[in-house]
Amino acid sequence: MSLAIMSPPETGRAAAPLAQMFAPTLASDEERLLDARVTLLLQRFLGSERVTSDVPFEALGDLLPGAGAPAAPALPGDYVARVIEPIVEHSINTASPRFIGHMTTALPYFVRPLSRLIAGLNQNPVKVETAKSVTPLEREALATLHRLVYDRADGFYREHAQARERTLGILTGGGTAANITALWIARNAALGPRGELGGVEREGLAAALADRGHRRAVILGSALMHYSMEKAADVLGLGISGLDRVEVDRRGRVRVERLRRALEEHRARGDLVLAVVGVAGATDTGSIDPLDELAALAGEAGVHFHVDAAWGGPLLFSRRHRGKLAGIERADTVTIDGHKQLYLPMGIGAVVMRAPDAARAIEKQAPYIIRRGSPDLGRRSLEGSRPAMALLLHAGLHLIGGDAYEALIDAGVARAGALAAAIRRRPAFELLCEPDANIVNYRYLPPALRGARARWSPADMEAVDAANLRLQEAQSRAGRSFVSRTTLAHTGRGGGAPVVSLRAVLANPLTTEAQLEEVLDEQEALARALEGGGGP
C-alpha cells in the first residue's frame, strides 16, 4: 500500500534486478517462467466454457492489493498468484461458445503469438523513425479495407496505397475514434478556409459558423446510431442536440423519408448539415440502413455521407450477404472495426475514405517529428503514439483470408436464423425483430402473459420488462452463459415506449445450435426459479 515517495532510501536494492529486467534476451528465467505461467493460465481459461466465476463483481475490489506502487518490486511468482491469477479467474470468457451477449468472441490462434511480437518490437507507427517497415504495412492493410469497401482497380491502389500525400484509411484504437475521425473530417471539410477566414480548423466552430450565417451544425442518422456519435457530437462542439436521431422502422432501419424531411427542416432553420450517417450493423439490433437511398439523399444534398460499419463491414466478404450493404461504396468515410468481425483482439479500429485527399482536412505537424510532407502516419490522425496493430490487421486479412471470412459471416447469420427459429418454437419467448444479420432481439414472457399481448395492461408491460431485466441479471451472475440486454422503442411493442430486449450476438464460430438451445433452456429455468420467488 505504500508509495515509493514514502519509502526509506533503498535505491541500491533495486539496481541489481534492473539490468536483468531489461536484458535484450527472451532467455531469462523470469521471462520463461512467466511465459509458461501465461500459457497455463490461458489454456485453462480458454478450455472452460464457463463465462465467469460465481463471485459477484462487487466483491472483486477486495481481491486487489490497493492503490499505491510498492517501493520494492513484487516477486513475479507472488504477483502472478496474488493479482494475475485472480484477474484471470474472475474475468469474462468472451471466447466461450456460451458467451453470446456482446461483440467479443473467440479469436484465431495467431493473435496470441503476434501480440507478443508487437509488444516485443514496440514500434510506434506515428512516425517512420520509430516504425519504418510498419508504415507501408499499415498503409497496405488499410488499402485492403478500402478495397473491400470501394473495390477500385489495381492501378488505383498502386498509385495511392503507399503515396505519402494520400490517405486511404486511418488506423485507430477502436470504432469510437474512427467515427470521431470521420466526422472531424466532415466538419473541417464543410467549414474549410474561405477568403480571409481560416475555417473551423484555425478559427474555431463559432467563428466558422457565424461566417457562413449558420446558427449551428448538425449530423443526421438513425435512432440506432452507436453512442460514440454522442461522444463525437459533444467533442466536436456540435452538442448532443446537434445529433438528430431519426426514427427507424420495425426492423431497425432508418426511415429515409423522415431523414429527408429532417434534413430539409434543419436547412430551413439555418442549420449546417455536416453529415448523414448510415448504420451497417446497429449495435443494438444488427440492422442495416438502406445505404443506397441514404447515399442518394446525401449526394443530392451535397452532404458528407459516413457509414458506421464497425460491426457490419465484414459482411462485404460474403457473396450471400454483401447486397445488404449496397451503397456503402458511395460513402465518403466508412468505419470498420478489426476487433469485431475481423476476429482480431481489442484495439483495432479503422476509418477508410473514398477520396485519398479527404484526410488533409485534419492534418497537423510538429517540428520534432511530423514534418510537412513527411511519410509519417501521425500527420493525419486523432491519436498520436500507438501500437503496431497493423501487424494483426494485415495478418488477419492474409491468414484468415476472404473465403474464411465469408464462411464466418455466413455461419453467424445462419446461427442467428437458427436462434430466431428456436425462439419462435418456444412459447416462453417472443422474437422482437426479424434479424438483418447476426444479432437477435427477443424477450421472455411470463406464463400468464403468453399469447395475449393485445390484451396486456400497462402493468403487464412493466411486468414483462421487469422479468427480462431480472432474468438477464440472474443469468449474468450465474456465469454459465451470457446474453446481454438493451431497450428498443421501434419494435411495435410498448406503443412507441422502449421495451426491455434480450440481445444475442452470434459471431463465435465455436457456438453450436445445441448450445443455443441450452442457453434458452437455462433462461427458462432461471425465469421459473425467479417466478418461484427464490433466486436461482
Add this chain to the structure above:
Amino acid sequence: MSLAIMSPPETGRAAAPLAQMFAPTLASDEERLLDARVTLLLQRFLGSERVTSDVPFEALGDLLPGAGAPAAPALPGDYVARVIEPIVEHSINTASPRFIGHMTTALPYFVRPLSRLIAGLNQNPVKVETAKSVTPLEREALATLHRLVYDRADGFYREHAQARERTLGILTGGGTAANITALWIARNAALGPRGELGGVEREGLAAALADRGHRRAVILGSALMHYSMEKAADVLGLGISGLDRVEVDRRGRVRVERLRRALEEHRARGDLVLAVVGVAGATDTGSIDPLDELAALAGEAGVHFHVDAAWGGPLLFSRRHRGKLAGIERADTVTIDGHKQLYLPMGIGAVVMRAPDAARAIEKQAPYIIRRGSPDLGRRSLEGSRPAMALLLHAGLHLIGGDAYEALIDAGVARAGALAAAIRRRPAFELLCEPDANIVNYRYLPPALRGARARWSPADMEAVDAANLRLQEAQSRAGRSFVSRTTLAHTGRGGGAPVVSLRAVLANPLTTEAQLEEVLDEQEALARALEGGGGP
C-alpha cells in the same frame, strides 16, 4: 492481390481449417510453431544493437504483397517468411542502446508474456460484462497514478478508488487522447448547463459561448506544448488560433509573466479562457514549466489547470528530481503515459484528475451497455472498446516498483548530464540548452564555424542548419544509431528564428556512457564524410 469478392465460390475449402484456427487450446501445431518463430525473431531483433537495416524506407513498399485480401488463407510459414520476417528486419530497434532519438526504449521482460495474456483474454474494459475483474484492476492502477501525483491519504483511495460514481483517472490509448480528454472535461465544465441552456455538451460550442457573451474560447500554455494540443484545440472546436503558445525562456520553461499578460488580454477581448496548460517534460527539450507558479495563476484566474506530464510524470518517483514538478499536485488534470517513462509498450496513456467528480462533465450512456449508474468504465471516456492495458500498467507499478522507477529516472537524468558534458568537451558540437531532465538538445558545428558564433553571417546560420539536417538524415539512414532532430526558437541562437537541433532522449537503461561517446564519434565521422562531398 485478388480480393475475396472476385474469387470463385469455394467456401467449403476454408471450412476445415476454421475450427482449428479458433480451437480453444494453445496446443495446436500452428500456434506452437508460430510462437517459436516469434521467439526466434524477437531473440535476433533484441539481440542486435543495430537500429535498422540499410534498406531505405522508400524501397519497403515493394516488399509487400499489395492491397487486397487473398481468397484462400496464406500458409502461416509462408506468411511469416514473406511478410513478418521482412517487417521485423526493416523495423526500428527502439530498444537498442544506440537508439537515443525518441521516447521509445527497452522494455522489461514481463511485457512480452503479459501482452500475449491480454490478447488471449481479450477483455474489453468498456463495460463490466466484458471485463469483470479488469474493471477494479484498472481503477486501482489509475488510483496509483493519482496517488503518485496527488498523494492523498489511504482513506481517500479506500473511499473513491472503486466507487462507481467516482473517477480518479481514465485509461486511454495514449497521451493525445489523454490530453484531449482533459481539455474536453475543462471545456464542458467551464460551459456547463445554465438556467434554460443545456451548456456546451447539449447545445454546442457556438450557443454556449454566445449565451455567456464570449466570442471564442482559448487555451494558454507554453510554446513547447505537444502538438496533440493543436489536435485538441481543433477537435474541440476552439480552432488552432484558440491555442495561445506563450514564449519560453532559454531553458524551455514558459515565461509565466507573459502567460499572465496573455490571459488578461484574452479576457479583455472577451475570450473565455478554458485552461492553462503546464508542460512537465516537453517533447522537444524535456523542460519543465514552473508548475507552482502556473497553478497559482490558474487558481487566481479560476481556470482549469492541466499538466501534460506524459513524459515527465514518472520523475515523481525520484526523490532527487521530483521537486522539479512541485505544483503538479495542484493541477485539475494530469496526463501521464505508461508507454514512456513507465517503461511499458505502446498503447498506454492516462489522465488523472484531482476531483473525483470532474469526469462527470463528459459522461455518456447507451441502452445496450453503458447504463446510468452502472460501474462501466466506458461511461466516462473518449474511447469505447479497448484492450485491457490496465494489466500492463498495474504490473509495471508492482513488478518494477517505486525504487526501480526512481533508479531508472535518476540514471536517465545522469546519462543526460554525461552526454551534455561529452558535448561540451567536443569542439565539433554545441549544447543548445541546459537539460532539465533527460533530453539533450545540441548541434554539430562545421569546422570553419567553430568557436565563432558571434561572427556568423545569415548564410553561416543556414549552413549550420543544413549540416545538422544532413547529418541527422545520414545517421538515420546508416542505421547503426539514431538521434532525432527538431527546431528550437528559444535557445538564443538564430536571433529568435528556429534553429535545427539534434535531440537525444536518454531513457534506455541499457545505454552506457561509452555508447554515447560512440554515437558522437559516429556523428563526427558522418559529418566529415558529408563535408568531404561524398555520402557516408
